[in-house]
Amino acid sequence: MASTPENTTPAVPEQTNPRAAVIGSNRIPFGKAGGAYRSASNLDMLTAALSGLVARFGLQDERLGDVSAGAVLKHSRDFNLTREAVLGSGLDPHTPAFDVQRACGTSVETVWAIANKIALGQISSGIAGGVDTTSDAPIVVSDRLRKTLLRLSRAKTIQQRLGLLTALRPGDLAPVAPNVNEPRTGLSMGEHQAITTRRWGITREAQDEIALASHRNLAAAYDDGLFDDLITPYRGLLRDESLRADTTAEKLAKLKPVFGTNGANAADASITAGNATPLSDGAATVLLGTDAWAAERGLPVLAHVVDAESAAVDFARGEEGLLMAGAYAVPRLLARQGLGLADFDFIEIHEAFASTVLTTMAAWADEEFMSSKVGLPALGEVDRSRLNVAGSSLAAGHPFAATGARIVGTLAALLHQKKLNDGAAPSVPVRGLISVCAAGGQAVAMILEA
Amino acid sequence: MSAPATEKLLSAVPGLGGLYANALAKSARLMVRAPGRGPTTTPQVTYRVDGVRPDAEQLTAYQHLLGEPASDVLPAGFVHVTGFGLAMAVMARDDFPLPLLGMVHVANSVRQREPVRIGDELTVRAWAERLRAHRSGTQVDLVVEVTRSEDVDPAWTGRSTYLAKGQTLPGLALLETDSATSSDPWPEGYGEPAVRWRLARDTGRRYAQVSGDRNPIHLSALTAKAFGFPRAIAHGMYTAxxxxxxxxxxxxxxxxxxxxxxxxxxxxxxxxxxxxxxRREGGSMQYAGWNEQSGKRHFHGALTPLP
Structure with a gap:
């Protein structure tokens, strides 16, 4: 390999590929489990969000390059969920689609995948999204019943069939409700986060403060009309069902802890229904394309996808917190881009729990953690006035696979707005950072720029 | 210690159901026998079975129950299950000095030189040794060796230590008091758990299905009560x-x-x-299972790489 001459500036990778533009987004208001969307399926909600996007941007009968979406809790009959939604959305039926699942990071991942295809010049337009329902979650039969039924379908004689059936016990017939406990640890996400919260010494007050800000910021964003172009009402819902515009620090302080209440440390348990995300139903979509594709249709370019990074941690043997991968993904992403936290006007950290936001920020600022575990310098403190300024999952709700697309859509609108309002030179970028933690010890981080 | 030179060749690893039935009758005999009349040494015989081929279906069921991927490598615990019937057959002999039922599995140690794979043909040997007095009864070790047919040295050696509570045999040396003499690897408590198991009422029955170990203390509250336990108890080897x-x-x-x-x-x-x-300790991993409510310990142990 040729060595670089000493007195020239280091080569900056040339921007040969166009960055994908975020043109717009659409979601349905997020519902509470058992609430307004209790009888709607994943396919219903994804189709509703997609149809709304098609209507908003005049995409009726348009053939797009690709559509990618997914659901975390997905029924096996929905094996082609996104393609089915495309067929019901008003898009040209020649538009292809594929499903993706990266737990709560699903729709940051789908945005990333579509943006990469666009940046590589393989497609010029696409839609990314995600959907989840906890109200209409699939219920499965016990493993013994399932295996017996499968064997039954292969049995050749009546005797074999009878033998299989008589081996079943009453308990085998009970349905199995889905749970999102980590398969390797048996701990729920909340139990995992309770451990991480203790490890980082995060207080109840600090968590409730994040929760309060989430509700206030989301309510203010609705009042300011931010979501007028981002949301299509569905099933009578106009705003997110979990939003409590009138909640107060006192109300939040009264709630009883629900996680980390086992064992010797039960007294300092601090995660409540108020500072943890509620179980939710909903769907969100983002329209992406090249600048040229948008210009041809007279559509705006809100922001561009700059870069993204995924990370995972070794949580299964307790060596790192389940939801701490954002503490690894973001520093790696910023190092690659040569950026610091101060370069961002908006920072979006998914509020799986209020304490996830706090432990992630604490880790970024912790010299010892960053050098020993991430191998990069500490990022310093986050300017709280730039954090989740339009609310996040605590107030909006968190339909797992829809959250990333909600954040990308909201952040792109915020960046566009700021760019217009600041009246700064077009060459001065306005940047936003996203960090979304996910089950399995994962996280996806992304940079948008207007 | 080593295996008794006299070998008795069996055609297959005995099933455990019949052994438990025989053991029940024999335990009853031992309980009513006057002290000092029966054998006071372990049987001077090694049981051997050749041509043992682990069953893929049973392996899959075991791996799924234990939360392991169904790989072609036998988990060390499955090798234990494979040879357990032979060790039981040694303990069920008339000249075995302790009652099989009611004995408590107090410790287990496995040395795996190389992993055993599905398709390997195995020779399994089992014998009893190190009969010794204990402050609360008598202890004995059951050793199982598993050797691949093409090898000389065993790939896997397991030593299971059992305690017959309240059973004393004449003339036995107090070889060791207890594991309490060695230092506790968890002196400062357990910290936060890495994993939590919610074990259902039928945990013992499910492990019995994949292991063949249908000891009544694991199967139901009723059968467990007969042996002095208030409810069914999980197999120790399931938890390990x-x-x-x-x-x-x-x-x-x-x-x-x-x-x-x-x-x-x-x-x-x-x-x-x-x-x-x-908890990591050098190259090895220490583990401990405990109850978060009472703080009591169910088991502890370590996995240590061989040099």
Whole structure:
């Protein structure tokens, strides 16, 4: 390999590929489990969000390059969920689609995948999204019943069939409700986060403060009309069902802890229904394309996808917190881009729990953690006035696979707005950072720029 | 100590159901026998079975129950299950000096030189040794060796230590007092659990299905009560094998050559929630299973790579 001459500036990778533009987004208001969307399926909600996007941007009968979406809790009959939604959305039926699942990071991942295809010049337009329902979650039969039924379908004689059936016990017939406990640890996400919260010494007050800000910021964003172009009402819902515009620090302080209440440390348990995300139903979509594709249709370019990074941690043997991968993904992403936290006007950290936001920020600022575990310098403190300024999952709700697309859509609108309002030179970028933690010890981080 | 030179060749590893039925009758005889009349040494015979081929279906069922991927490598706990019937046959002999039923499995130690794979043809040997007095009864070790047909040295050696509570035999030396003499690897408590198991009422029955170990103390509250337990208790080796799965042997020793030790404490009464704590120590991984409510320990042990 040729060595670089000493007195020239280091080569900056040339921007040969166009960055994908975020043109717009659409979601349905997020519902509470058992609430307004209790009888709607994943396919219903994804189709509703997609149809709304098609209507908003005049995409009726348009053939797009690709559509990618997914659901975390997905029924096996929905094996082609996104393609089915495309067929019901008003898009040209020649538009292809594929499903993706990266737990709560699903729709940051789908945005990333579509943006990469666009940046590589393989497609010029696409839609990314995600959907989840906890109200209409699939219920499965016990493993013994399932295996017996499968064997039954292969049995050749009546005797074999009878033998299989008589081996079943009453308990085998009970349905199995889905749970999102980590398969390797048996701990729920909340139990995992309770451990991480203790490890980082995060207080109840600090968590409730994040929760309060989430509700206030989301309510203010609705009042300011931010979501007028981002949301299509569905099933009578106009705003997110979990939003409590009138909640107060006192109300939040009264709630009883629900996680980390086992064992010797039960007294300092601090995660409540108020500072943890509620179980939710909903769907969100983002329209992406090249600048040229948008210009041809007279559509705006809100922001561009700059870069993204995924990370995972070794949580299964307790060596790192389940939801701490954002503490690894973001520093790696910023190092690659040569950026610091101060370069961002908006920072979006998914509020799986209020304490996830706090432990992630604490880790970024912790010299010892960053050098020993991430191998990069500490990022310093986050300017709280730039954090989740339009609310996040605590107030909006968190339909797992829809959250990333909600954040990308909201952040792109915020960046566009700021760019217009600041009246700064077009060459001065306005940047936003996203960090979304996910089950399995994962996280996806992304940079948008207007 | 080594295997008794006299070998008795069996055609297959005996099924455990019949052994327990025989053991029940024999235990009753031993309980009413006047002290000092029966044998006071372990049987001077090694049981051997050739051509043992682990069953893929049984292996899959075992791996799924223990939360392991259904790979072609036998988990060390499954090798134990494969040879367990032969060790039981030794204990069920008329000249075995202690009652099989009611004996408590107090510790287990496995040395795996190389992993055993599906398709390997195995020779299994089992014998009893190290009969010794204990302050609360008599202890004995059952040793099982598993050797691949093309090898000379065993790939896997397991030593299970049992305590017959309240049973004293004349003329036995007090070889060791207890594991209490060695220092406790968890002197400062367990910290936060890495894993939590919610063990259902039928945990013992499910493990019995994949292991063949249908000891009545594990099967139902009713049968457990007959042996002095208020409810059915989980198999010790089930809990140890789940700990082994959580530790992930291949990550401690990439060649899967290791020692896997466990000492059992308070039995796990079913249903129950068990917290598992893990701690790295040099190249090895320490583990402990405990109850978060009472703080009592169910078991502790370590997985240590062989040099």
């Amino acid at each position: 094998a789940r700990a082994l799965a959580a530790v992930d042997a291949a990550r401690v020793s990439p060649s899967e050559a290791f020692t896997w030790d466990v000492s059992f404490g308070k039995p796990v009464l079913l249903p129950s929630t068990v917290a598992l704590s893990l």
